[in-house]
Amino acid sequence: MAKRSEADALMQRIAEEFEALPRQLQGVARYLEEHRSSIMVQRVGEIAEGCGVHASAVVRFAQRFGYSGFTEMQAVFRNAWTAQASPARSYQQRIRKVIEDRDSAMPAVEIASRFIDASRAGLDELAHELDEPRFQKAMELLAAAENIYVVGVRRSFAIATYIAYALQHTQKRVHLVDGLGGMYREQLRSIRKGDALIAISFPPFGKETLYAMRVAQQHRANVLAITESDLGPLARHSDVLLKVKEGSAFAFRGLTSTMCLCQALFVALAYKLELTVEETISRGEYDD
Amino acid sequence: MAKRSEADALMQRIAEEFEALPRQLQGVARYLEEHRSSIMVQRVGEIAEGCGVHASAVVRFAQRFGYSGFTEMQAVFRNAWTAQASPARSYQQRIRKVIEDRDSAMPAVEIASRFIDASRAGLDELAHELDEPRFQKAMELLAAAENIYVVGVRRSFAIATYIAYALQHTQKRVHLVDGLGGMYREQLRSIRKGDALIAISFPPFGKETLYAMRVAQQHRANVLAITESDLGPLARHSDVLLKVKEGSAFAFRGLTSTMCLCQALFVALAYKLELTVEETISRGEYDD
DNA sequence: AAATAATTGGAAAAAATGTTCCATCGCGTG
């Protein structure tokens, strides 16, 4: 029913044969997939340059898939574009789809789109309202710490997990307080002055996180809180507090803004610590 | 702030001078306005034919507006298009340049802002290019599963963690394959037909994830892969593959789009399974 | 380790595309 364009068919064919392709042609394949939409405007030379190969390699690629040359293959993408550009954009199609599956009042995919839009709105706000002085302080707090503890439970656990992972690429010692074996207390035992705790929590605040913050303060460690408001229990127990307002749709809370903020924090920190980017990522075999 | 592209400026200039133009050139002007979006793919000849004029007339038109020839004018439209078709890409390139000039002591906070902007562009692209049929299939695959296994290592582990958390709010049995105690093999032992595996992985692909996918396939479970490309090793071992293109400014890979996609997937699934949202979140005391 | 096959990069041929030039045409003006 969903009529596949010849371009789709070609891309699938490329995916199937991909593994059997020589090195350079694999590079071309990857490029085509990634830049699918702009192939129709580009010249062989530009594509070749983008792949870091010679123009003739691109032509060979096209020929390998049955076309007389690059030009003929390019036409496939052009046609696919003109075909989908003319029917008055997705809006009418989308409405038609809604009518088709009338079993469900709203197709699930529509839900997903709304959610993504909400997340976008959330990120826009983050970009707009980033509190620079606090962000700066947060970085300095981390930069100064010898050991960094990270805590976050339930919904925030994924974030804590990520922060802990990212920080492993610095020289700091990083401790993810995950409560494995019920050992929250034990994992926090040795936090002390000069260390930092990053606590991520949103209402209703997890008691494990609040506990960790109290302990950290008692031990005179610095606390960085990531939460949604200056009010609430985290404010009192933290030295720096970063706010994130998540967009939400369908009474379901996003997490993308928080993730983004944390990544931004890490990138900025890495920059400040003058880590080379190579050092922070991709060390070959063990990366994912 | 929405700075007008050069193409916009040109179109306006054309409108202003329109009356003073000779008959044929007026025809060209009309054609350009009407087919503005497809000028970038068309050859002079095609456009000339579309206007019912000679090719040289089109060239003269371009020259009249200050360009050396048609080619130069066409470039204006091409640039305008590529800038809006993949906002993420153009953004990243700009950022990368700024970073490379370390001399210009850019405050770390500035870096963070740029990173957030790049993430925004990434989300825009996600919203724009979501592959609806596949997304639908992915949901059905999950909805049909009795047990859901989730695997992702290193950078993708945080995402796996989140998915596992979110799915706990459904009736499914959820198994996070975390390899604790080196027990990847053991944790996957009992996966079987009717189950589903969600595998999140980006190049360079973690061998643990690939292993999990192979095992799942051998046991005839369905595999949902979340990765960045149809090519590469995940394609062959998966039943449904969802693509996420993460922006990587700073040679540092984003994760926000992936997070957003996964959340969208969950929201849509919850809707499909007719979970009330109240049920899916916030059950009081234990939430965070 | 040698032989063989496949892949790759450069350069030149071929094709296509874009641009210029000029003779002609049409129109308004003197």
Next chain:
DNA sequence: CACGCGATGGAACATTTTTTCCAATTATTT
């Protein structure tokens, strides 16, 4: 009505882009 000016279309020209061919290199197999 002739003149001049700009517009027009055809064809030659110039340029760019694509494609082919081949030699050098690299990988694979025996």
